[in-house]
Amino acid sequence: MVLESGFDSSVHDSRGRTGLHLAAAQRNVTICKLVHKFGADLLTTDYQGDTALHLYGHVDSIQSLVYNGLKIDICNHQVVTPLVLAKCRGDNKDVIRLLESLEEQEIKGFHRGTHSKLEAMQMSESESTTESHSLLNHTLQPGEGVLSSF
Numbered sequence: 001m002v003l004e005s006g007f008d009s010s011v012h013d014s015r016g017r018t019g020l021h022l023a024a025a026q027r028n029v030t031i032c033k034l035v036h037k038f039g040a041d042l043l044t045t046d047y048q049g050d051t052a053l054h055l056y057g058h059v060d061s062i063q064s065l066v067y068n069g070l071k072i073d074i075c076n077h078q079v080v081t082p083l084v085l086a087k088c089r090g091d092n093k094d095v096i097r098l099l100e101s102l103e104e105q106e107i108k109g110f111h112r113g114t115h116s117k118l119e120a121m122q123m124s125e126s127e128s129t130t131e132s133h134s135l136l137n138h139t140l141q142p143g144e145g146v147l148s149s150f
């Protein structure tokens with residue numbers, strides 16, 4: 001298989017779409033999961049700012065992306081969420097209901113556990129930056145951000 005031989009899953013076409021974007025646009029759940037398994041970055045956006053989630057119209061795929069850390073309320077360059085695009089495309093009612101439910105949970109803060117992988121990485125990077133800066137600035141108190149010490 002091409003992915004197993006070291007194919008770069010971040011390669012994009014003239015519109016900035018990766019294999020994950022293209023599989024999502026075709027609603028091919030199997031390929032989306034496979035490309036993600038081989039390292040496709042869920043946060044990659046095309047030239048319009050769309051993630052794969054903006055292009056999905058399949059319940060299982062949406063749940064998979066959100067479970068693996070992609071936020072449901074992410075906006076593209078036109079400030080449009082996946083829910084709005086799904087409604088414009090006329091996606092089926094199950095997809096619309098799922099996106100509405102996930103977006104509502106995200107807004108209320110109930111969906112935190114779903115993003116734990118991605119948020120853990122971001123928090124780790126943030127803590128590392130704060131920690132290294134606090135070594136340089138002994139007046140930085142615990143809990144103060146890097147910017148607050150300037």
